[in-house]
Every structure is written in C-alpha cells, then in structure tokens.
Amino acid sequence: MTTETVQTPDTTLxxxxxEWLDTGLTCVPADRAAAEAGVRRAYADAGLTPPEQILWxxxxxxxxxxxxxxxxxxxxxxEQSGVRDLLFAQSAFPGQTVLGGSVRPKVRTGPWARARxxxxxxxxxxxxxxxxxxxxxxPWQQLVEQIVTPLRTRLDAQFAADSGPLGAASREAMLxxxxxxxxxxxxxxxxxxxxxxxxxxxxxxxxxxxWAFEHLAIITERPREVHRDNLGRLHHGDGAALSxxxxxxxHAWRGMPIPAEVADELGSLTVERIxxxxxxxxxxxxxxxxxxxxxxxxxxxxxxxxxxCGVLWRVELPxxxxxxxVEVINxxxxxxxxxxxxxxxxxxxIRTARAGVAWTFDLTEAEYSPLQQT
Numbered sequence: 001m002t003t004e005t006v007q008t009p010d011t012t013l014x015x016x017x018x019e020w021l022d023t024g025l026t027c028v029p030a031d032r033a034a035a036e037a038g039v040r041r042a043y044a045d046a047g048l049t050p051p052e053q054i055l056w057x058x059x060x061x062x063x064x065x066x067x068x069x070x071x072x073x074x075x076x077x078x079e080q081s082g083v084r085d086l087l088f089a090q091s092a093f094p095g096q097t098v099l100g101g102s103v104r105p106k107v108r109t110g111p112w113a114r115a116r117x118x119x120x121x122x123x124x125x126x127x128x129x130x131x132x133x134x135x136x137x138x139p140w141q142q143l144v145e146q147i148v149t150p151l152r153t154r155l156d157a158q159f160a161a162d163s164g165p166l167g168a169a170s171r172e173a174m175l176x177x178x179x180x181x182x183x184x185x186x187x188x189x190x191x192x193x194x195x196x197x198x199x200x201x202x203x204x205x206x207x208x209x210x211w212a213f214e215h216l217a218i219i220t221e222r223p224r225e226v227h228r229d230n231l232g233r234l235h236h237g238d239g240a241a242l243s244x245x246x247x248x249x250x251h252a253w254r255g256m257p258i259p260a261e262v263a264d265e266l267g268s269l270t271v272e273r274i275x276x277x278x279x280x281x282x283x284x285x286x287x288x289x290x291x292x293x294x295x296x297x298x299x300x301x302x303x304x305x306x307x308x309c310g311v312l313w314r315v316e317l318p319x320x321x322x323x324x325x326v327e328v329i330n331x332x333x334x335x336x337x338x339x340x341x342x343x344x345x346x347x348x349x350i351r352t353a354r355a356g357v358a359w360t361f362d363l364t365e366a367e368y369s370p371l372q373q374t
Contacts (some may be wrong), residue, residue, distance in 0.1 A: 016188045017138055021142060023141075025142070030221050038198075038206060044246045055087070056221070058245045059208045067211060068167075069166065074165055074166045080166070101214050108212070112186070112197070116302045136188055142232045143182045144185045150250065180207050194300045207222065208222045223243060224244055236252065237253065237266050251263035254288070258282060258285055269289065273286070280320045309357045313352075325346065325356075326344045326353045327341060328343075329341050
C-alpha cells in the first residue's frame with residue numbers, strides 16, 4: 001500500500017482538505033456509472049464478489065426503509081409507497097430479494113483501519129496528529145459533526161417513532177451506512193495512491209451514502225441543497241437546511257434539527273405562539289428567529305434597572321430561564337447621524353445594565369471601567 005510521505009507539507013495537505021470538503025458539500029447529481037464502478041472496486045479490494053444488484057434511492061431515509069422492506073418482507077403503507085415502487089422498478093421485491101449480511105466491516109472499516117495504522121507507523125504519533133490536523137480536522141468538523149451526526153440523529157428519531165417491524169428494521173439499517181461523499185471527512189488524510197481506499201474514494205467523489213451487503217449494494221443520491229450558517233452548522237429559516245431529490249429534508253436552526261411543522265411556522269410567529277411552546281429548545285429557536293428585542297417589545301417585558309451603561313429588561317418564559325437583555329446605544333453615529341440601539345442577552349442572574357455589559361466582556365461589574373464607549 002502506498003501512503004503519504006513524511007515530507008508532505010501542510011500547505012499541500014490543507015489544499016487537499018479543501019478539495020475533499022468541496023466534495024463533501026457538493027449538491028451536483030450523482031455520477032451513477034462512476035459510483036457503481038467504485039462500489040465494485042471496493043468489493044474487489046476487500047476480496048469480495050461484486051454485488052449482484054446495485055439499487056439507487058433518492059435519500060438515506062429512503063434507502064434505510066428499502067433495506068427494512070427487503071429484510072422483513074414488509075411493504076409498508078401509503079407513506080412508504082414511493083420506496084416500494086422504486087424497489088419494484090429495480091426488480092427488487094420484499095420477501096424475495098436477498099440482501100445477505102452487511103459487508104461494511106470488510107469494505108470500509110478494515111481498509112480505513114489498516115491505512116490509518118500504516119500512516120501512524122510511518123509518521124509516528126506526533127507526526128500523524130499534525131498530518132491529521134492539516135488534512136482532515138476541518139472536513140471532519142464540517143461534515144461529520146455538522147451534517148452526518150444531525151442527520152443520523154434525525155433519522156433515528158424518525159424510525160424510532162414507528163413501533164412496527166418496518167420502523168425497527170429501518171433504525172437497524174442506520175447502523176451500517178458508508179457515508180459516500182461525507183467520507184471526504186477523512187479521505188484527504190491519505191494519498192491518492194492508497195489502493196485499498198480507491199473504491200471508497202471513487203464512490204465519495206460520485207454519490208451520497210451507500211450500504212454494502214453480500215448480494216446487494218444500495219446507493220443514494222447526493223443532497224439537492226445544503227444550507228449552513230457561518231460556522232458550518234445546518235441552518236435555514238425558509239425550508240429544509242438539507243434536502244434530497246426525493247423530497248426528504250432535514251430542517252435545522254443553527255445546527256439544531258427542528259420538526260418541519262415548526263420550521264413552517266417561523267415566518268408567522270407571534271408572542272402567544274412562542275409562549276405556548278412546551279419544548280424549551282424549540283422555543284429558543286423561535287425566539288432567535290422572531291428576534292429577542294422584538295419579543296421584549298411585544299411581550300411587555302419589565303424594565304428592571306437602568307444606569308449610564310443602558311437599560312436592563314426582563315421577561316419570564318414558561319418552563320425556562322427568564323429572558324434578560326441589556327439595551328445599549330452605540331455612541332458612534334451611523335452615516336445618517338442616528339445612533340443605533342443594540343440588545344445584548346445576558347444571564348438571568350444579572351441585576352444591573354452595567355453588570356450585563358461587563359459580562360459581555362467577561363468582566364465583573366467592578367472590573368468594567370471603559371475609557372470610552374464605542
């Protein structure tokens with residue numbers, strides 16, 4: 001196996017990391033021929049016979065349900081009709097078509113572990129840590145932590161809500177995905193000549209998540225849209241933050257998955273609706289979208305204190321800590337001569353505007369003594 005040389009400069013690894021991150025975030029439709037060739041290569045490199053069939057689905061959600069149908073022989077109801085129809089169209093039939101056992105350990109887990117062990121042996125522990133930081137730390141954070149983990153969490157919750165055999169089998173299927181384009185999170189750590197990873201890399205460059213079984217492989221399309229905030233977290237206030245060609249989507253606000261019905265309400269929120277929300281995390285999402293300062297104005301917040309630093313406002317929230325904010329005026333004039341007002345959220349233990357402003361600078365009230373307000 002050919003691996004990285006110790007002389008590879010960090011700048012080269014960083015450029016490779018950027019290239020793989022772009023691959024992990026792309027929304028270009030899958031190159032099905034290239035993906036299928038990559039799957040066959042991955043099986044061959046693992047010493048396995050290529051799959052007898054390769055099936056395609058529009059999202060990881062649909063793929064997991066398809067696997068569950070083939071495992072259990074269940075055909076589902078109206079909600080699963082699209083998956084059922086796609087199975088039939090590809091000559092795969094619940095109760096008849098045999099998946100066989102998962103070969104993920106041989107196709108992905110083993111090659112990844114061996115490539116990593118060889119690289120550690122070559123570079124040493126410290127060298128490998130530096131190599132990983134330059135080549136994979138950022139893609140891992142942006143892809144695994146910000147996309148893969150929230151998506152798996154959402155799908156697990158979705159399938160857990162179905163108490164029948166199809167729900168349980170769909171949930172079990174989520175234990176075995178190979179992440180396709182999202183394996184770009186770690187592929188940049190290895191040289192393009194690492195032969196045992198060539199099949200995995202080819203699928204990652206061509207398609208989304210996939211599953212490897214003895215007799216069948218199941219591949220999914222890439223997302224159609226990915227919306228993120230400036231920190232790379234899934235985030236969108238007008239539709240799904242992560243959406244797939246078959247209509248499946250994950251709604252999220254600053255990285256936190258939210259129900260689709262809540263996302264649909266964000267544009268028409270009222271104080272009364274926010275107060276009525278029982279889930280504290282969802283209520284915080286609503287508050288962020290609605291605007292804390294707007295909520296203070298519209299909810300009849302109490303003015304609890306004022307001083308030379310600003311005005312302290314407080315409003316109680318059912319089942320949650322109070323919303324406490326300091327109203328401050330920017331001492332620097334805007335181009336039109338006006339002075340902009342800001343609202344700073346502070347902990348509910350704050351008792352004065354001065355203490356609140358000091359807290360935003362990580363200072364105590366006694367320590368805060370600005371020479372000039374800005």
